[in-house]
Amino acid sequence: MSLEELHSIFSVFALPIFDLSSNILRRTSRMADWTECMNYGIHIAREAREVILHAFRIKKAVMLKSSPADLVTETDQRVERMLISAIKAKYPHHKFIGEESVAAGEKLILTDSPTWIIDPIDGTANFVHRFPFVAISIAFAVNKQTEFGIVYSCIEDKLYSAQRGRGAFCNDIPLATSGQEDITKCLLVTEIGAERDQLALATMTSNIHRLLEIPVHGIRAVGTAAVDMCLISTGGADAYYHIGMHCWDIAASALIVSEAGGVVIDTNGSEFDMMARRVIAASSMSVARRIAQAIQAFPCERDDDPRAHPQKAQIEHSTDSGNDVHKKAGGHRRL
Numbered sequence: 001m002s003l004e005e006l007h008s009i010f011s012v013f014a015l016p017i018f019d020l021s022s023n024i025l026r027r028t029s030r031m032a033d034w035t036e037c038m039n040y041g042i043h044i045a046r047e048a049r050e051v052i053l054h055a056f057r058i059k060k061a062v063m064l065k066s067s068p069a070d071l072v073t074e075t076d077q078r079v080e081r082m083l084i085s086a087i088k089a090k091y092p093h094h095k096f097i098g099e100e101s102v103a104a105g106e107k108l109i110l111t112d113s114p115t116w117i118i119d120p121i122d123g124t125a126n127f128v129h130r131f132p133f134v135a136i137s138i139a140f141a142v143n144k145q146t147e148f149g150i151v152y153s154c155i156e157d158k159l160y161s162a163q164r165g166r167g168a169f170c171n172d173i174p175l176a177t178s179g180q181e182d183i184t185k186c187l188l189v190t191e192i193g194a195e196r197d198q199l200a201l202a203t204m205t206s207n208i209h210r211l212l213e214i215p216v217h218g219i220r221a222v223g224t225a226a227v228d229m230c231l232i233s234t235g236g237a238d239a240y241y242h243i244g245m246h247c248w249d250i251a252a253s254a255l256i257v258s259e260a261g262g263v264v265i266d267t268n269g270s271e272f273d274m275m276a277r278r279v280i281a282a283s284s285m286s287v288a289r290r291i292a293q294a295i296q297a298f299p300c301e302r303d304d305d306p307r308a309h310p311q312k313a314q315i316e317h318s319t320d321s322g323n324d325v326h327k328k329a330g331g332h333r334r335l
């Protein structure tokens with residue numbers, strides 16, 4: 001019998017006991033210490049990094065998902081399977097939202113249950129091209145609130161982490177944003193994303209144009225949303241904005257930014273919603289609001305919209321990364 005069916009029976013008898021028990025769950029989760037869970041997450045991220053470092057150097061089979069720029073490799077899929085099976089072995093009742101599981105057709109539903117939100121390789125296009133910014137992103141949410149976040153920038157060997165209410169760190173060194181409040185003194189980061197339709201491209205380029213003419217000091221794109229946002233937490237950049245990314249790209253780094261003293265809001269200026277596929281992370285609210293005022297968003301299906309279509313990986317060739325490229329039967333290119 002599902003929790004909802006149980007709730008409906010108890011509520012018919014107006015038994016307060018059930019409400020009491022769900023309140024107890026909420027209160028205990030608030031009091032719960034998820035440190036042990038986070039340390040386990042860090043442990044398996046370190047193991048996953050070894051797989052990524054090995055694969056980074058060798059030829060790759062590359063597949064396409066939602067667009068010719070939305071790449072996935074067997075390593076993305078293998079690392080996600082490895083992380084999820086390691087977590088299931090220790091926490092069998094926990095739930096998962098994994099980028100490649102969703103791409104393979106799993107439903108994306110965030111409940112109040114303890115849930116791991118995983119991007120096995122954030123920056124897959126970088127990984128394919130051996131552009132050295134490739135991250136593992138692991139967030140952990142209870143009652144739909146992120147309790148800890150881990151972003152491991154694998155090639156740089158920078159492990160960013162934060163637990164709600166306990167600060168943000170990179171390789172155990174405390175992090176703090178720049179605190180910059182003057183937009184004209186800001187270095188921004190953003191992402192072009194995988195969208196290649198005319199509306200998205202026009203919106204992205206006009207946003208860059210409008211921000212540059214404020215003026216701001218500059219705009220960068222590292223190629224991984226997770227690392228982009230961690231740069232805000234280090235003070236190495238002052239603000240990040242992006243439309244079109246997914247919850248797994250930023251759930252962990254959103255907590256890392258806020259625990260480093262930054263602000264994270266929706267591009268429309270409202271409260272951040274990790275499923276809305278829009279984010280501004282900044283050193284201060286004044287900078288965040290100034291960016292929200294300057295940019296426009298293009299329409300994106302929410303991640304948790306049941307109509308959102310999984311982007312099944314199509315066996316296809318992909319970009320020629322300048323490595324040895326040779327065709328395989330079935331149009332499958334190895335890079």
Ligand SMILES: O=P(O)(O)O[C@H]1[C@H](O)[C@@H](O)[C@H](O)[C@@H](O)[C@@H]1O
Nearest residue numbers: 121122123124191193194224225
């Ligand atoms: O590399 P993935 O996990 O697919 O995430 C990236 C996304 O695909 C790109 O479109 C964005 O530009 C990057 O910022 C994401 O990190």
Ligand SMILES: [Mg+2]
Nearest residue numbers: 119122123249
């Ligand atoms: Mg990603």
Ligand SMILES: [Mg+2]
Nearest residue numbers: 099119121122
């Ligand atoms: Mg990914």
